[in-house]
Amino acid sequence: MVTKHPLPGSERKVEQGSRVVGQCDPAERIEVFVMLRRQRQAQFDALMSKIEAGDPGVKPLSREAFAQEFGAAPDDVAKVKAFAQAHSLTVVREDVAARSVLLSGTIEQFQSAFGVKLEHYEHHTAGQFRGRTGTISVPDDLHGVVEAVLGLDNRPQARPHFRIRPPFQPAKGHQASFTPPQLAALYQFPQGDGKGECVGIIELGGGYNASDLKSYFSSLGVASPTVKPVGVDQGSNQPSGDPNGPDGEVTLDIEIVGSIAPGANIAVYFTQNSDAGFIDAVSRAVHDTTNKPSVISISWGGPESSWTSQSLNAFNSVLQTAAALGVTVCVASGDSGSSDGSGSGNQVDFPASSPYVLACGGTNLTASGTSISHEVVWNDGAQGGATGGGVSKAFPVPVWQTGLSASSTHGGATALSGRGVPDVAGDASPVTGYSVLIDGEQTVVGGTSAVAPLWAALIALINASKGQPVGFINPKLYKAQGVCRDITQGNNGSFAATAGWDACTGLGSPNGQKVAAAL
Structure with missing residues (x-):
């Protein structure tokens, strides 16, 4: 028996x-x-606690060595x-x-x-x-x-975090959209084109048209990057022709990374929208010995409460592996404010809430000329969307967030009781969004979906200029003072922006050169 x-x-x-x-x-x-x-779990845990503490003596493992020791x-x-x-x-x-x-x-x-x-x-x-x-x-x-x-269960597990600007919102006297290279300039990204790096992008549906990419990059005067679709399980590049569907996500991600880091190769991992597909695609990207991405961008997720704990833990252990391999994972924090659209109190979005990723929140940005004149928390009201952010109920406070607190919109601040989200931010309001070309249509898109590939492109530029991956950057970012533009105005529903880290925009939006110097 x-x-x-x-x-x-x-x-x-x-x-x-x-x-x-x-x-x-x-x-x-x-x-x-x-x-x-995992085999040798105790040794792996010891290695991870050094990485989480930002120990400069720890070198990332090669994919081959990792497989042998901790597979x-x-x-x-x-x-x-x-x-x-x-x-x-x-x-x-x-x-x-x-x-x-x-x-x-x-x-x-x-x-x-x-x-x-x-x-x-x-x-x-x-x-x-x-x-x-x-x-x-x-x-x-x-x-x-x-x-x-x-995979026994194939319910849709995640949603893309992008928003297309409604056509009826005219620009209010200032430039109301930006190309990704314009934002990279405003955020003072370092020079370079990311040559020699590979950026992995995870997509749970939809696809891109090579013709869109070609005309988009040539309209910006940027060399077309090498984009390679990688099918995971039954996934493949299948554009539906609907810019409001997942195509919007796929194309947005590629156009942002490709126009800022055109020298980097882009590997797009396509899979089904289920917990099995999502986890397997990230795992395949992390362990990919052919394309070897040094940075991965994820713009999909769902409220922590919508995951089973086996899925959450399995996914988190894949993200932990990425940190051990020196792969930086940038994840959108969600577009539905402090409730994450859960309809039940405050929720953070996963995988953004994993302590092994760089969680990317959103701002609303106004520029005059070549400088930023105003930047606040992205919150366009109930219908317009707002940056995800808050406190995880699934993961404890990481070492590098010790002593931080989340400020409430009603005044007062509470010490973090779990992992705080997000870590960083960037322009995400569709009102001040990104000009992109999707399914042949020129459109303006926002959402924290745009912020993950924005940061991923920055990391690719930094990796290329250093000649080695910066890896898991959270401990270094939190230690470095003033490398991000602190956002102190606005809220995402329950949480308010404040000086220093907050649960709307994290440490703030990037000053690319300062981030590069700190890493």
């Missing part, structure tokens, strides 16, 4: 607003990916393969470095293997998806070996 153990953190409840609309076809084939524990144990991989064979599941790929095994099989086989029941659900905003309730079970020999089983 095989004892089954519930997988910790895999509990799913019926999501509010969703209902079962039918049974899954037992013969339908799906792919599920299994994440395994999955060959024995553990063998156990998963034996389990797959016992349940007639096919092993599609195994990746020791990423500690993952991708399995393929029928719904019936997976239901029996993991003790779950999969059904079709419908949700008023997410549409139809395959879901489950309760926990996932694993047998004795995988108990403690498997950390997460992802």
Whole structure:
């Protein structure tokens, strides 16, 4: 008799607003990916505490050395393969470095293997998806070996954080949009073109048209960067022709990075919008030995409360790996203010709330000539969007945020009880947004989605000029004084801007040259 153990953190409840609309076809084939524990976890934790403390003696590990030291144990991989064979599941790929095994099989086989029941659900905003309730079970020999089983459920996990400016808002007497190179100049980015670096961009749907990119870069007088789509699982570059859909996100990200750092290669990782797809795409980018991105930009996310703890922990451990490999990960903090659109109190967006990423919030910026005349927290009201920011309920206060507090809009400040979000900021209001070309249409876009690739481009320029990656920069940024433009006006709902770090714009928007010097 095989004892089954519930997988910790895999509990799913019926999501509010969703209902079962039918049974899954037992013969339908799906792919599920299994994440395994790390070998030598204690040594890895010791290494991470040095990295988190900003220890200058720690050098990033190469991807190859990392795989050998801290990948999955060959024995553990063998156990998963034996389990797959016992349940007639096919092993599609195994990746020791990423500690993952991708399995393929029928719904019936997976239901029996993991003790779950999969059904079709419908949700008023997410549409139809395959879901489950309760926990996932694993047998004795995988108990403690498997950390997460992802992909049984394929509900949309994240949303893109961009906003297209409504056409009826005329410019109020000042320049109301900027090209990315204009913003790079206003923010005093260092010279250079990022040559020799690769920037990874994560996309959960949509696509880009090469013709858009070509005409956009030539209109700016910028050399066209090399852009390479990388399909993850069943993802691929599939532009829908709708600039308001995910195409807007994909094109925005590429045009911002490419016009500021045209010498850098851009690898765009396309996957499905589910927790499995999202985590796998980031993992593939982090461990990619072909393109070797030194910086990754993520403009997708969802409220912390919308993630199961197994997904949250699995994703966070991938981001931890990025820090150990010296890969900087820039993540948008969300566009729905302090509630993150959750409808239930204050929420921060994940993966922006991971302590291993640079969380990027938003400002509203006015310039006169070549200098910034006014910069405040991005908050265009309930319909217009506002920067995400607040205090994590999932992650404790990181070492580098010790002693900080979040200022409330109603006055007073509270010491951080968890990871504070964001770390930094940049122009994000669609009213003062980015001029881009999407699906053949010239348009102005904002959102914290634009800030993640803005910072990613800055890091690529710095990495190229240093000849080595700056890696996990949070400890250094928080130690360095005055490298960001402090934003002291405005709020995002519950939190207010204040001198120093705040839960709207973090340390502030970049002074690129000072950031480069501090790193």
